[in-house]
Amino acid sequence: xxxxxxxxxxxxxxxxxxxxxxxxxxxxxxxxxxxxxxxxxxxxxxxxxxxxxxxxxxxxxxxxxxxxxxxxxxxxxxxxxxxxxxxxxxxxxxxxxxxxxxxxxxxxxxxxxxxxxxxxxxxxxxxxxxxxxxxxxxxxxxxxxxxxxxxxxxxxxxxxxxxxxxxxxxxxxxxxxxxxxxxxxxxxxxxxxxxxxxxxxxxxxxxxxxxxxxxxxxxxxxxxxxxxxxxxxxxxxxxxxxxxxxxxxxxxxxxxxxxxxxxxxxxxxxxxxxxxxxxxxxxxxxxxxxxxxxxxxxxxxxxxxxxxxxxxxxxxxxxxxxxxxxxxxxxxxxxxxxxxxx
Numbered sequence: 466x467x468x469x470x471x472x473x474x475x476x477x478x479x480x481x482x483x484x485x486x487x488x489x490x491x492x493x494x495x496x497x498x499x500x501x502x503x504x505x506x507x508x509x510x511x512x513x514x515x516x517x518x519x520x521x522x523x524x525x526x527x528x529x530x531x532x533x534x535x536x537x538x539x540x541x542x543x544x545x546x547x548x549x550x551x552x553x554x555x556x557x558x559x560x561x562x563x564x565x566x567x568x569x570x571x572x573x574x575x576x577x578x579x580x581x582x583x584x585x586x587x588x589x590x591x592x593x594x595x596x597x598x599x600x601x602x603x604x605x606x607x608x609x610x611x612x613x614x615x616x617x618x619x620x621x622x623x624x625x626x627x628x629x630x631x632x633x634x635x636x637x638x639x640x641x642x643x644x645x646x647x648x649x650x651x652x653x654x655x656x657x658x659x660x661x662x663x664x665x666x667x668x669x670x671x672x673x674x675x676x677x678x679x680x681x682x683x684x685x686x687x688x689x690x691x692x693x694x695x696x697x698x699x700x701x702x703x704x705x706x707x708x709x710x711x712x713x714x715x716x717x718x719x720x721x722x723x724x725x726x727x728x729x730x731x732x733x734x735x736x737x738x739x740x741x742x743x744x745x746x747x748x749x750x751x752x753x754x755x756x757x758x759x760x761x762x763x764x765x766x767x768x769x770x771x772x773x774x775x776x777x778x779x780x781x782x783x784x785x786x787x788x789x790x791x792x793x794x795x796x797x798x799x800x801x802x803x804x805x806x807x
Contacts, residue, residue, distance in 0.1 A: 482558040495537070496559050499530060502593045509589075513580050523569050525581050527560045529590065531574075532582070534559060536805040547571040592731070595705055599733070605700035606733045608783075610740040610791035611721040613694040614798045615712065616807060618676035620689040623656040625668050625678055665713050677713050693807075694720040696728065697794040699740070699787070704797055718750035725759065738762050740787030746771060762787035 486493060503526045510525045531546060534556055540546045550556050550568040557564065574582075598604045665677045670689055680687040692712030698705045706724040718741075725736045739754060740762040751773040754761040761774055762784045778784055801807040 482554055482564075485554055486558055492537075492555065492559060495533070496530075498594070498597055499533060500526075502590065502597060503529060505593055506590065509586070523573055524561075525577070527562065528574065528577055528581055530560050536807075539804050539806055541806055542571075543574040544571040591707065595703065598703055603701050604703050604705065605698045607735075607737040608699040608740075608787065609705065609725065609728070609736055609738070610697045610699060610787065610794050611695070611717075611724070611745070612697075612742065612791070612794045612798075613692060613712075613717040613720065613744075614802075615679065615681055615688070615690045616693045616709070616802075618670070618673045618689040618691060620670040620672035620676050622658075622678065622687070622689060624670045624672040625658075625663060625689065626671055627667060628669050677711055679712050692717075692720075693798070694724065695794060695797065696721065696724045696739075697791075697797065699790045702790075702793040702796070704794075718745045718747055718753075721745065722750065722753045722757075725754075725757065729757070735759070738783060738787055740791035742791070746774070748772070760784075762791075764788060 506526075513525070514522060531550075534540070535543075535546050540549065547568050547570065550560075554564075557566075595604065599606070663678065665679075668678070670676050673689065676689045676691055678687050679690050679692075690712070692710045692715070694708050694710060694717060695704050696706040697703065706728060708720060708724065710720060721739065721741065725739060728736060736757065736759045738760045741750075741764070743764045743766050745761075745763045746766045746769060748771055751761045751763065751771050755773045760778060760783070762778070763774060765774070765779060
């Protein structure tokens with residue numbers, strides 16, 4: 466017999482969110498570990514808020530966990546997340562919110578960026594998560610791989626204008642190029658910069674002044690972007706260090722040396738090996754590794770001789786293993802740019 470659906474103009478029920486989440490769902494393990502890290506941050510959060518005045522805020526732990534959900538479920542904006550939180554029971558369970566609380570306003574993220582998501586706090590949160598992985602014996606303290614990539618800025622090459630260009634002139638002094646008969650200028654006009662010499666010294670983006678015009682390699686198009694550099698431990702492919710930087714002023718090999726120095730400064734022991742691609746086959750990088758007593762397991766550039774990287778290193782079994790495993794860092798970057806919409 467065919468079943469028929471009955472309209473439900475009003476739906477009233479009593480449910481336990483804990484019982485709705487499957488016992489083996491991976492979100493449970495993620496929540497348990499994130500809650501453990503945030504418990505360690507409780508004293509830091511206390512310092513951000515007044516203890517006597519004002520009304521209670523949205524718990525900072527919920528805002529941090531909301532950002533994690535946005536990465537895990539590819540939510541493209543805070544506004545969309547706040548909308549979906551109103552009816553997503555799993556997310557409310559993850560954030561430890563009661564059903565009656567519903568969602569919160571998306572502007573809450575913007576108002577708390579400088580307080581909660583600034584670089585020192587975000588870096589400390591990342592370090593605590595990695596420390597937890599070490600405590601659970603997931604991460605290696607001896608063998609690492611390094612690589613860099615580019616992150617496209619939310620700015621187009623059209624916004625790359627001379628630094629001395631007047632942007633604050635009154636309406637009577639505005640440039641009328643591209644305007645129609647009524648004086649209307651489109652929001653996305655055609656910009657002809659053919660033959661114009663442009664560089665990061667003389668130009669900057671109006672949309673994102675911190676981004677730079679850069680190309681990944683020869684014959685590649687130049688884009689407004691940032692540099693992203695990471696160091697991965699080789700046991701399970703976990704990211705142990707990450708940094709956003711200016712790729713024009715700092716090269717990838719220099720960033721790698723800075724990051725392994727930070728790893729050692731956290732008393733994780735000495736970095737024994739560091740795998741990398743041919744872009745790191747330079748005298749400065751190899752000698753920098755040797756000074757730190759780190760074996761540079763770097764892919765060789767044909768016919769290039771570099772002191773500190775010889776057949777004794779490249780013929781070893783450890784070198785072969787490093788060259789095979791180092792490519793897994795590309796999977797991290799790929800996840801961040803697609804699923805994590807970084």
